[in-house]
Amino acid sequence: MADLNTSASKRNTWQKDAVRHALGEATGFVSAQQLHLVLRNHGSTIGLATVYRALADLASAGDADVLNSNDGELIYRACATGHHHHLICRSCGATVEIDASKVENWADAVAAEHGFTETSHTIEIFGTCSACHS
Amino acid sequence: MADLNTSASKRNTWQKDAVRHALGEATGFVSAQQLHLVLRNHGSTIGLATVYRALADLASAGDADVLNSNDGELIYRACATGHHHHLICRSCGATVEIDASKVENWADAVAAEHGFTETSHTIEIFGTCSACHS
């Protein structure tokens, strides 16, 4: 997926790999701050700003999902597959990746109906998972 | 909609009315900061923190829609009708309220399928409206 990052004027650094790897290890969504902390605790000397930059790159390359947590913080998640959405447990944070082809079509149709082009959308479902029933 | 705010331990102040009214006057989504500025420009002496508090109340009472703009800012919009979603133009900000009963059902079904309860969701469609085609 995405491009192999050759030829382009982008350089490969251990920092980018470190972020990519740490994101892959993480379970669920993590913030840049959390990821930076993890990396530091593992002995890395990577800077916070770099983690932010690397995550932004991964996200815009489609290699990471982004969504804003309820307390105004961007959280990321490694993402191998293409476009999809999430079902997220409000209390434990467990996430399920869901395929929503029906809804994709619906969204595009609605947009087209109103003369909108270059459409995109945000769809997230929240709930309490079976393990979290008090 | 919602309750008339009687009996409850909530007090009626001109500040809350001012925010409610200003939000109603606004076209499209506005941030707390913008609303505060508008109110001040109209001679009000209302404080910024109060605008934040009033908007948060309106939102949690279901009288206002909230969504976070792409630059990490909460924006609000007066909302008389019940639960619904928006089709938003990326460049001019025009919004269309859309009914999404099909998707509502789909979302609930997907959640139930995975054993999730007390579900809610976020669905927003973005695009470029017909008037904004360069």
Place this chain on the structure above:
DNA sequence: ACACTAATGAGAATCATTGTCAATAAACCA
């Protein structure tokens, strides 16, 4: 009018994210 206490507002405090810029090190070439 009075007491009780929610609500307000000015400013400080938080805190995630972005900008700055000198130093570093990929990528490329001779």
Place this chain on the structure above:
DNA sequence: TGGTTTATTGACAATGATTCTCATTAGTGT
């Protein structure tokens, strides 16, 4: 390989939205 170019890094400052603090104000019911 050694040298050149310049994307990238990282420490720190700066930004900016939102929240907190707390003394003061003003609804509400009596």
